[in-house]
Amino acid sequence: MRHHAIACFTRVTVITALFGITFSSIAAPPNVSLQHVSLQHQQFEGLIREPLSLQVTLDNGKPAILDAFVTRPISQTTLPVVIITNGTVGTAEFDRWEMNPNRASSTALAFARHGYAAVTVLREGYGYSSGGAEYLGGSCKQPLHKLAGEKDTRDLLAALEAIRRQPWASPDKAVLAGMSAGGFAVLATSAVNPPGVQAIINFDGGRGSIDGKSLCDRAGLIRAFTTYGVTARIPSLWLYSRNDQSFTPEMGRAFSEDYRSGGGKAEFIEMPAFGKNGHVFMDTAPEDFWWKRVAGFLAQQHLPYEEVVTLPVTHLASPANLNNSAGKKAFRKYETARLYEKAFATGKDGAWGTAYWARTGREAADAAVKSCEKFQPKGAANCTVYAINDEVVAK
Numbered sequence: 001m002r003h004h005a006i007a008c009f010t011r012v013t014v015i016t017a018l019f020g021i022t023f024s025s026i027a028a029p030p031n032v033s034l035q036h037v038s039l040q041h042q043q044f045e046g047l048i049r050e051p052l053s054l055q056v057t058l059d060n061g062k063p064a065i066l067d068a069f070v071t072r073p074i075s076q077t078t079l080p081v082v083i084i085t086n087g088t089v090g091t092a093e094f095d096r097w098e099m100n101p102n103r104a105s106s107t108a109l110a111f112a113r114h115g116y117a118a119v120t121v122l123r124e125g126y127g128y129s130s131g132g133a134e135y136l137g138g139s140c141k142q143p144l145h146k147l148a149g150e151k152d153t154r155d156l157l158a159a160l161e162a163i164r165r166q167p168w169a170s171p172d173k174a175v176l177a178g179m180s181a182g183g184f185a186v187l188a189t190s191a192v193n194p195p196g197v198q199a200i201i202n203f204d205g206g207r208g209s210i211d212g213k214s215l216c217d218r219a220g221l222i223r224a225f226t227t228y229g230v231t232a233r234i235p236s237l238w239l240y241s242r243n244d245q246s247f248t249p250e251m252g253r254a255f256s257e258d259y260r261s262g263g264g265k266a267e268f269i270e271m272p273a274f275g276k277n278g279h280v281f282m283d284t285a286p287e288d289f290w291w292k293r294v295a296g297f298l299a300q301q302h303l304p305y306e307e308v309v310t311l312p313v314t315h316l317a318s319p320a321n322l323n324n325s326a327g328k329k330a331f332r333k334y335e336t337a338r339l340y341e342k343a344f345a346t347g348k349d350g351a352w353g354t355a356y357w358a359r360t361g362r363e364a365a366d367a368a369v370k371s372c373e374k375f376q377p378k379g380a381a382n383c384t385v386y387a388i389n390d391e392v393v394a395k
Helices: 092-097 101-113 145-163 181-190 218-231 249-261 278-284 287-300 325-336 361-373
Strands: 047-057 063-073 079-085 117-121 169-179 197-203 236-241 266-271 343-346 352-355 384-388
Touching (some): 079 181, 101 169, 101 287, 117 145, 145 169, 145 181, 145 218, 169 181, 181 197, 236 249, 236 278, 236 287, 249 266, 266 287, 325 343, 325 352, 343 361, 352 361
Parallel strands (some): 079 169, 169 197, 236 266
Antiparallel strands (some): 047 063, 063 117, 343 384
């Protein structure tokens, strides 16, 4: 029996295949049918999920392209917009070649199910977005928090303007949400009080984490949060997990107090521990881990918070050749995970591989097969795709 597993496309672990590589087409083996499967993006009744390439003009007059993905209810009227923006691992290679908007697919689905046009936006320097990331040119000694905040603000304001030109987007009702460095980005943007933005949601936000205990230029970071609070008048929610390995709840609470000391409106909530590292709960935890807290905050701002679309419960038949406990556990996780685009592959001897957060179902399938085959002995039969997104494709 094979007991090897492979890590998925996560922020922490680099695995076999990278999203930045152009994958070859999948040659479907005899026991796999891809005829009726979407090799692009998982769809749900009542929702639309599709990539966007935002052509924007920055406030310095320069054109830019921002890599984005929208998940929204099908509606005859315009929808309130929530922009969800990304964090970083601080390496240009990962952020450019592996990062993609589907990192927030589960977060976007949660907002879309409750009536929002949820647009995940990668700021400059990430994924297919043009330009360089906000941390380029900085160092731990001089992380340039202030300049990073200015660049983040420029990107998010341009993104909001471009999104509002879409026929489905409300021109005057929006929320800004971000994780980690993205949380810092939306707080920086709150300082200019963008018209029509009614709420800010900060998931584990900050910059310059070293080891979860110390920070690059702590004084400069505190100064940034305090400065943002001086002018910000938009209500903000700050969520930090008990076992966050980058920014502890104590750090997050202190950041929020700095923001409030300047005059900003901040509600701080310490979230329960999640997995081995609560820093990733926004994009990894199931919706019911965090939505109730967010819904209460949205209700206070007179914004939508009630369910408008119900997602079906996914039930997939287990692979017959999955003969080990690790593989069976991984498949049970796969079955319920909303980490699209995703795929699961198996080998005849019980080997298996998963891929999450790919740009397309095709890329996920190729990556899952590569992950599975990494542990195959020489001469063994090739691994094959078993499931793509929420559908079994193996005959």
